[in-house]
Amino acid sequence: MSVQIIEKNGKPEWAVIPYKEYQKLHEAQENAEDIKDIETNIKAVQEGKEFVIPGEITFAILDGISPIRAWRKYQQIKMNELAKKVGISSAYLSQIENGKRNPTIDTLKAIAKELNIEVETLI
Numbered sequence: 001m002s003v004q005i006i007e008k009n010g011k012p013e014w015a016v017i018p019y020k021e022y023q024k025l026h027e028a029q030e031n032a033e034d035i036k037d038i039e040t041n042i043k044a045v046q047e048g049k050e051f052v053i054p055g056e057i058t059f060a061i062l063d064g065i066s067p068i069r070a071w072r073k074y075q076q077i078k079m080n081e082l083a084k085k086v087g088i089s090s091a092y093l094s095q096i097e098n099g100k101r102n103p104t105i106d107t108l109k110a111i112a113k114e115l116n117i118e119v120e121t122l123i
Contacts, residue, residue: 001018001021002017003015003017054074057074060073066096066097066098066099068093068097068111068115071122072097082111082115085114086114087110088110093111
């Protein structure tokens with residue numbers, strides 16, 4: 001790398017480098033910042049300070065699957081098992097998952113509790 005040093009009062013004041021070298025340094029700095037951000041986020045997830053939604057669930061919801069069904073299937077819980085734990089019928093849970101009925105707040109909270117997620121995740 002060719003560097004031109006510009007001095008002021010006998011001391012180095014500026015370093016001039018080719019633009020391509022500047023771009024490489026700038027990209028390396030951005031990558032280092034990205035790595036630091038990723039490490040910070042991973043630590044926050046590990047410490048329980050951040051909540052992560054698995055990609056499988058995100059894609060299912062984007063494909064039109066209800067959040068309740070996406071989480072239930074992800075956790076490999078059968079519909080009748082979840083319904084029983086929540087205290088509702090399988091038919092009612094099916095209607096909720098298919099968007100034919102809206103659950104009460106209490107039912108939604110109970111479903112979230114059984115799925116071990118925050119209720120906001122289902123809304």
